[in-house]
Amino acid sequence: MALLEIDKITKRFGTNTVLDDVSLTVDAGEIIAVIGRSGSGKSTMLRCINGLEPIQGGRITVDGMQVNDKATDLRKLRQQVGIVFQSYNLFPHLSVSRNITLAPTLIKGITEAEGREIAREVLQRVGLEEKLDAYPDQLSGGQQQRVAIARSLAMRPKLMLFDEITSALDPELTGEVLKVLEDMAKSGMTMILVTHEMGFARRFGSRLVFMHEGRIREEGPAAATLAEPRTQELETFLGAVLH
Amino acid sequence: MIREFGWVDVLYLVFAMRWTLALTATAFIGGGLIGLVIAVLRVSRVWPLQAIAVLYVQAIQGTPLLVLLFVFFFGLSIVGLPVLPWIAAALAFSIYAGAFLGEIWRGALDAIPKTQWEAGSALGLGFGEQLRHVIMPQAIRMAIPPTVGFLVQLIKNTSLAATIGFVELTREGQLTTASTFQPFAVYLTVAFLYFLTCFPLTQWSRHLERRSYGPA
Numbered sequence: 076m077a078l079l080e081i082d083k084i085t086k087r088f089g090t091n092t093v094l095d096d097v098s099l100t101v102d103a104g105e106i107i108a109v110i111g112r113s114g115s116g117k118s119t120m121l122r123c124i125n126g127l128e129p130i131q132g133g134r135i136t137v138d139g140m141q142v143n144d145k146a147t148d149l150r151k152l153r154q155q156v157g158i159v160f161q162s163y164n165l166f167p168h169l170s171v172s173r174n175i176t177l178a179p180t181l182i183k184g185i186t187e188a189e190g191r192e193i194a195r196e197v198l199q200r201v202g203l204e205e206k207l208d209a210y211p212d213q214l215s216g217g218q219q220q221r222v223a224i225a226r227s228l229a230m231r232p233k234l235m236l237f238d239e240i241t242s243a244l245d246p247e248l249t250g251e252v253l254k255v256l257e258d259m260a261k262s263g264m265t266m267i268l269v270t271h272e273m274g275f276a277r278r279f280g281s282r283l284v285f286m287h288e289g290r291i292r293e294e295g296p297a298a299a300t301l302a303e304p305r306t307q308e309l310e311t312f313l314g315a316v317l318h
Numbered sequence: 319m320i321r322e323f324g325w326v327d328v329l330y331l332v333f334a335m336r337w338t339l340a341l342t343a344t345a346f347i348g349g350g351l352i353g354l355v356i357a358v359l360r361v362s363r364v365w366p367l368q369a370i371a372v373l374y375v376q377a378i379q380g381t382p383l384l385v386l387l388f389v390f391f392f393g394l395s396i397v398g399l400p401v402l403p404w405i406a407a408a409l410a411f412s413i414y415a416g417a418f419l420g421e422i423w424r425g426a427l428d429a430i431p432k433t434q435w436e437a438g439s440a441l442g443l444g445f446g447e448q449l450r451h452v453i454m455p456q457a458i459r460m461a462i463p464p465t466v467g468f469l470v471q472l473i474k475n476t477s478l479a480a481t482i483g484f485v486e487l488t489r490e491g492q493l494t495t496a497s498t499f500q501p502f503a504v505y506l507t508v509a510f511l512y513f514l515t516c517f518p519l520t521q522w523s524r525h526l527e528r529r530s531y532g533p534a
Contacts, residue, residue, distance in 0.1 A: 125440060153441065157440075160433065168459075178441035178442055182442050
């Protein structure tokens with residue numbers, strides 16, 4: 076069974092339809108790169124997957140749990156699905172360690188000491204073990220984003236969503252974040268990335284999804300699709316971002 | 319019998335000060351509890367609860383404090399409770415402080431970016447957990463200066479309790495005036511005592527205000 080099934084979903088903000096009949100199936104271990112113009116609905120799709128945005132039609136199932144169902148425990152769902160935002164959204168009043176341990180201690184009922192071990196481990200994965208007791212303000216943007224990734228990883232999710240996580244970073248800082256993504260890709264994590272990093276999509280994406288005006292316009296193996304787009308819209312889009 | 323306004327009277331005024339402070343403290347604690355509930359209702363995502371909070375704040379902020387005081391003072395007897403100025407004042411001032419503190423604290427909670435709630439949500443935290451662990455600790459920092467500012471208002475406003483015969487600083491001043499016929503000297507002393515209490519708080523509040531805009 077697929078890890079994620081998006082089945083004909085519709086999302087409207089008022090009368091504005093942002094997602095229109097979108098379907099996507101993701102198997103465990105896949106890395107999906109979602110590209111498209113701003114306003115094409117790619118970020119909204121990610122937010123729907125972990126229930127941050129309600130949908131008006133269709134169905135989303137993650138690991139057998141239906142997202143848009145009142146009976147579903149969103150708390151449980153969000154342990155399975157991690158999301159990292161463009162603006163990091165670390166908690167500025169908490170240390171790096173506490174940023175990471177807050178949710179596991181509250182939700183999984185582990186002790187602060189156990190949490191700290193987990194924090195150490197996930198920070199190691201993003202190469203920031205020495206920042207355990209730093210505060211977000213003391214870190215660079217790239218470091219903050221890596222902590223945000225570590226914070227998500229601490230919940231041991233099965234699926235990670237990344238919403239343009241390098242877009243707010245200076246070019247020289249995107250490399251360190253992409254490196255973390257690469258390591259996660261190699262470790263077999265299932266990931267969906269909304270991204271403008273075409274190089275990353277080509278090298279690590281198992282599949283590419285191109286969104287246009289609230290619909291999935293084109294979908295296929297990442298490298299091949301980027302090399303030879305089938306639709307005029309994707310060709311135009313790639314022409315605009317690659318030059 | 320008319321006598322001179324002397325040191326003994328000043329001492330009496332200073333002692334009366336403790337009732338001013340007691341009323342302030344009671345109202346601040348009572349109002350703080352009400353205010354906390356009001357602020358949380360305002361940021362809850364349940365509209366009837368929000369409406370209740372808005373109604374409360376609007377009703378109290380749209381009523382003169384003096385009238386509120388009279389309503390409680392004269393209203394207590396109607397519902398069969400003993401008319402004690404202390405009780406009436408404590409109730410009226412708590413309810414009054416609750417509306418203002420609720421509004422101040424709601425403002426502080428609202429000032430925390432929505433993305434902080436969202437980050438909590440995305441990690442699976444519930445509304446209460448987001449509020450307690452993510453939003454409130456950040457909001458408190460922002461809320462302290464205006465809260466201290468309101469406390470100063472509260473201290474001064476307790477003087478209104480003199481009108482229902484609650485013997486705090488201002489009422490003691492009226493009594494002293496009645497026996498000395500030296501209103502100017504007496505009220506100048508009263509004013510000075512209020513100033514002595516409020517001035518350090520105002521300074522502290524200013525200090526806090528500067529701090530919250532500086533580097534962390």
